[in-house]
Amino acid sequence: MSVTIKQIKKAYDAAPQLRALDNKQLKKVLMMLADELEKQQSFILKANRADVEKQDPDNPRIDRLRLDEKRIKGIAGSIRKVSRLPNPVGKVLEKRKLKNGLLLEKVSVPLGVVGAIYESRPNVTFDIAALCIRSGNACVLKGSSEAENSNRAAVKIIHQVLKENGLSPAVVTLLSSDRETVQELFTATQYIDVLIPRGSDGLIQFVRQNSQVPVIETGAGVCHVYVQKKADLKKAVDITVNAKVSRPSVCNAMDALLIDQAIAPAFLRKLKPELEQYKVEIFADPVSHRMLKGYPYLRKAKKEDYGREFLALKCAVKVVNNSDEAIEHIRKYSTKHSEAIVTEDKKQAEHFLHEVDAAAVYHNASTRFTDGEEFGLGAEIGISTQKLHARGPFALEKLVTEKWVIRGQGQVR
């Protein structure tokens, strides 16, 4: 047994300790953790400085790696927020008495052990640990070597609080940041119930392709806004602009705009000056390209510009004949993340909401709302673009599994 597997097994063995705590006790652990983090701010900032100083100052990841007083405050605030979220464990999801007298209950219970693989941000260590503790799960963490000192300091604080609560430090286990650790996580099906990659698309794909432990994939978002011919022009402009420019680097930002032929000239006339203000680069199909003549940041769309996640002030535009063409385009190019229709025609809206297969579908609202906090679920681990277990914002409420509890009086089959 390798050192890593021994550590993982220790986390698995310690997991029942967390399951045994009640809601109040779990909340208390997190409140103490937030306090302790603020108290030991200089300790963790010093460790973080050592990480930052090791880096090439031109490393673009340096900003994600760096902690400061404000960020520590933010992390402590997040931990307190997680502690106040409703308890995801112990919900009775189904309750029935069978004909033979058996009392059947399906209840939510902790998953057991959560594995996480993440990149340079040291706040992820606290995020995952807090969500796991809150939901009664042990966790094994594999951060990046760049954040080694910061992560060790973070876990030292966490361990201190765990011990003060009579818990084994193994319930939050920091694994070696070596690359080999990842291979061990991938095959530890006996001890780990779910593996969560958090970071770049490359990391997520690598984990999905190689892990035997079930993975929750939080993938890329190629999001569309479809302006139907009965759209209110003002709403359509507001939503399009918001979906594209409010935060272009995130997965719920708009990547492609589809416009009904009938409304396209009037709509684009209104939209043009708004997008120009933000210097949004437009990749237009031939029809919209003609309509956008004179727009300073205009390109001709190539085939690969559809289905592209821009993560920048860029978007594709296409004029369609009707909603069926829009729906078919989305089916072909979307990553099933967030899709919106703008229209005053209720029937058309409902048809779109029903037919489009995505984690979140919107009528007359910006795709930017797809977010755990916005949905009232609290801090999210990511937006799941897969269909099993968690879809859309993957937050505390989904860090559980189900258990059938059957109470009888001696029944046999």
Added chain:
Amino acid sequence: MSVTIKQIKKAYDAAPQLRALDNKQLKKVLMMLADELEKQQSFILKANRADVEKQDPDNPRIDRLRLDEKRIKGIAGSIRKVSRLPNPVGKVLEKRKLKNGLLLEKVSVPLGVVGAIYESRPNVTFDIAALCIRSGNACVLKGSSEAENSNRAAVKIIHQVLKENGLSPAVVTLLSSDRETVQELFTATQYIDVLIPRGSDGLIQFVRQNSQVPVIETGAGVCHVYVQKKADLKKAVDITVNAKVSRPSVCNAMDALLIDQAIAPAFLRKLKPELEQYKVEIFADPVSHRMLKGYPYLRKAKKEDYGREFLALKCAVKVVNNSDEAIEHIRKYSTKHSEAIVTEDKKQAEHFLHEVDAAAVYHNASTRFTDGEEFGLGAEIGISTQKLHARGPFALEKLVTEKWVIRGQGQVR
């Protein structure tokens, strides 16, 4: 693009046709299918005979492969049963109005495309197709080459009914039974939402280890019955005997019996003649071995006899000091399938139900109840021993995913 991938893509492209049907229409398709199957009985039996005649008559799988009038009737009956199950699609799982006026709904929707890999039983073709059609999912099926003619005949009947209902035959696609097909299924993440292996443990492990498409694993069951010291002796004997002998070849049968020291002599005295009647081979720990002296089918338990799924009239027996020892033993050896405690002490029972991590936990009832039909969920695809998406009986209700539907009046973030 290979022939197989083209077929899979065709199923993906056709899937929206099923999603567009309402509950009544989907039910009708299944009722017609059941009728057509009975009408075309001689056609499918002839195809099946061709498969059976190809086999070595000593092939133990020949019985699973063989269809007859009674089995056809059974399959048609199952299809009708599935058609009568409650609609798993369109359930509103959550509904909330956000402060900004957005109306948020989480609803159940079809998964999209279900992939299935299975072995010689040709009834699985009908089972999976019926469950998928009922839940609005397209499916791609990879059966075994042994059942090639039977599966082709089955799908011919299914396609006829689909066409009569104006649906593309591609919504139920039978893939080539070649081994290479499996590799293509494993990587078709773009088109397949979940892959379900159905058959031997070897097949399931192979799929889990190699598939990039998410898998629902229906694994082995190493199930325990724990007779606590406050157990009612009659209930304990009834439950133990039922859990072991009523159908030893299935995954919810008991594999190991744990007995509190204090009650062990009295309990084993009562149990012995019952198990002897069925010639149950007992692998006993030293303490119970002494108590079972004279029992004709007695062996000494080796370490590997714990954690063994016997699938036969065999079981391990171990005497424990208390419930903590029993719970720890279960944690170590169980596959988290079905675990039972027999006791009249409610507090002890609740402690066990809470602490033991398994898909189904029982107080004073036989582990044999873990079953989709018994739980009132209808025909099951298997018992899921994993923790994501589906746990325990994996039935129609879990062939869905969730979708967030957000209705606004022009909201932006």
